[in-house]
Structures are given as C-alpha cells and as structure tokens.
Amino acid sequence: MNIERFILFSGIIIFIAAFLYIPKGQLRQALLAFVLFQATTWFISLVLVQMNILQFPVREFPKATGSVFIPQFFIYPAFFTWFYLCLPYKSSKHYRILHWLISISIPVHFAYFIAVYTDLSQFTKGSLLRNLAYLYGEFGFQYFVCFRYLKWFYSEEKGKVN
C-alpha cells in the first residue's frame, strides 16, 4: 500500500474514531459544524483547481472531480468539528487565541506535508513559504466564517428553535 492510500485509509479510520468520541448531547452541533465545513471546502477546493493553484494527482474519483474526496470531505471537517466542540468559552482571551492558532495550524500543516511529501496534492505556483501563508489564510478564513455562522445559529433569539 503506498503512502497516499495509507493516508486516505487512515483518514477514514480517524474520522470514524473521532465521531464515536463525540458526547451524545453535542451530536447535533458536531453534525452541523461538520456539514458546514464540508460546504466551504467543497467550493474552495473546486475554485483552487479551476484557477490552477492546487492540483490533486491522486484522488478517489478521478473521472468525477479534480479534487480529493476524503481529506476535503472527512478529514478537514473533522478537524473543524473538534475545534468547535473543544472551544474554551470560559477561558482567558490568550487561551482562546492559542486554541484558534493551534486548531488552524493542524489542517494547514497536514495540507502542507501532503503537498510536499505525497501526490495527494501539489502546489502549481509560488514558493513553499508563500503557499504555507496562503494555506493559513484559506483555513483561517474558513474557520472564521463557519464559526460565525455557528455562533449565529446557536445564538439566543426570541422564538428560535435550537
């Protein structure tokens, strides 16, 4: 089994294991966070491939799409779901900023390493440092947008069903 298949297979296993550890009372929140992030990664990955910024030479459905399926639809949303479930609401501001930085760094470095060391993705333009900065911007933006949506969705409004 080569490295790409190992990563894809591990991604599914980790996703299933992470799913089983979600507390029962937070299942709906986790599902919404998961599906929401899938929507953003789906759109952004297609835009990146269309603009020839990123390529995915090894993918699960090579005829159907130019983007990988398991990392975009399972691994990155699982990272975001756990970021959202583990948000330290009652901690100090510094701790929360650190939580954001570490949580965004995890998918960024995962994406960076699979781009550099495997054929699951490839940067087509720019230096590696520039692409790293770009990944931080992309994931930071996605995390921020999805977090703001979830904050709005679960805000206490009159007559709103949570």
Next chain:
Amino acid sequence: MIDYPVRLFWKANATNFCFEYLVLPFMCIFFNLHYPDTKSTLRKVIYYLCILLGFTLLEVQVEKYTEILTYVNWYWFYTSISMLLLLYLVRTVYKWFFHLPKPFSL
C-alpha cells in the same frame, strides 16, 4: 450514467456544481418549509408527487433542449426515484435535528 457537457468549473468538476450546490439545497429547503405536516397522508403523497414530477419534467426538458445535461445510461424515472430518496432522507434528518416527532414517518 449522466454527462454534463456545459458546466461551471469545467476543469475541476465533471458534475453540475450549480445544481448540486445551489439548486438542490434550495429545493430541499423549500420542500421542508412548505411541507404539509398537519395534513392527511394523501396530501403529503400528492405533495411529494408534484415536486418529483415537476422536477423530472424540468430535467427532461433541459436534457432534450440544452447541453447542460446528457443521459448516457440514465432514464427519467431514475431521477424521480433518486430525488424521492433524497428528499425523504433530508426531511428525516431535518426532523431528527430539530427534535420533531416521528422523524421516519411521512
């Protein structure tokens, strides 16, 4: 089974992104918002049939007169059946998510 000759993001995607990302979700949203929850089962079945037949008719016309969609090994009733399963699944998840009673019933 289906081909999409003319599409958005043609380099990145072999499927119809507009339909899957915008049309289908909006269809499911309005299907659920206007669902006749408190009416009889017959009314609910008629509601399902109207949505499915209307959508299938639209898709057949798009397939016939445009190049957005081409049936390779596909028939119109496959669309109806798959849309029925999808709408039912979305409705079930919607009812489960918002703690509504009897998520699996019509």
